[in-house]
Amino acid sequence: DTGVSQDPRHKITKRGQNVTFRCDPISEHNRLYWYRQTLGQGPEFLTYFQNEAQLEKSRLLSDRFSAERPKGSFSTLEIQRTEQGDSAMYLCASSLRREAPEAFFGQGTRLTVV
Amino acid sequence: QQPVQSPQAVILREGEDAVINCSSSKALYSVHWYRQKHGEAPIFLMILLKGGEQKGHDKISASFNEKKQQSSLYLTASQLSYSGTYFCGTENSGNTPLVFGKGTRLSVIA
Numbered sequence: 001d002t003g004v005s006q007d008p009r010h011k012i013t014k015r016g017q018n019v020t021f022r023c024d025p026i027s028e029h030n031r032l033y034w035y036r037q038t039l040g041q042g043p044e045f046l047t048y049f050q051n052e053a054q055l056e057k058s059r060l061l062s063d064r065f066s067a068e069r070p071k072g073s074f075s076t077l078e079i080q081r082t083e084q085g086d087s088a089m090y091l092c093a094s095s096l097r098r099e100a101p102e103a104f105f106g107q108g109t110r111l112t113v114v
Numbered sequence: 115q116q117p118v119q120s121p122q123a124v125i126l127r128e129g130e131d132a133v134i135n136c137s138s139s140k141a142l143y144s145v146h147w148y149r150q151k152h153g154e155a156p157i158f159l160m161i162l163l164k165g166g167e168q169k170g171h172d173k174i175s176a177s178f179n180e181k182k183q184q185s186s187l188y189l190t191a192s193q194l195s196y197s198g199t200y201f202c203g204t205e206n207s208g209n210t211p212l213v214f215g216k217g218t219r220l221s222v223i224a
Contacts, residue, residue, distance in 0.1 A: 042216045
């Protein structure tokens with residue numbers, strides 16, 4: 001297994017456009033997290049899934065953000081009507097609950113909104 | 115609930131030791147430690163689940179106090195490769211998300 005994979009690695013978009021990111025977790029990992037990270041800050045929790053169920057979404061998260069994890073495999077994070085403040089690194093992490101709760105991160109998608 | 119990390123930054127000379135703390139006002143289910151280098155993803159170091167637990171490999175180790183409200187990461191005989199930002203991530207229960215502190219920037223100089 002090659003670890004958590006995220007696509008694309010970089011995305012430049014114009015303000016107001018929609019963007020979608022994809023995360024492929026480590027095979028058989030049933031928990032999947034999305035985080036946002038800006039320069040000099042820690043990863044900020046956005047949302048997470050247990051299999052296909054979205055368990056929690058950050059209260060700070062705008063309604064412009066939505067995430068899905070169909071069939072409990074890969075996940076997508078969509079941002080609608082992007083704003084300059086959305087520019088950040090979007091990180092995905094996965095873990096195998098109970099058996100091995102440590103979470104492993106993907107390389108992230110760097111979003112720049114111009 | 116976001117854990118509190120201290121110090122915010124530390125500068126060491128090669129061979130010196132450092133301690134990074136991570137604390138919560140409530141008992142935690144788990145503490146995860148990560149290191150992140152500039153432009154890279156956080157790399158998992160270790161996880162602690164039990165009060166009083168100590169764990170380590172090579173010259174990096176960590177402890178989790180009996181009340182499960184504080185964890186410390188110990189870096190001994192630091193090397194240049196230890197430079198980076200260290201984050202602790204905590205879970206309040208098995209059914210809550212992993213939440214990260216603001217990080218501790220460690221710089222090791224020759």
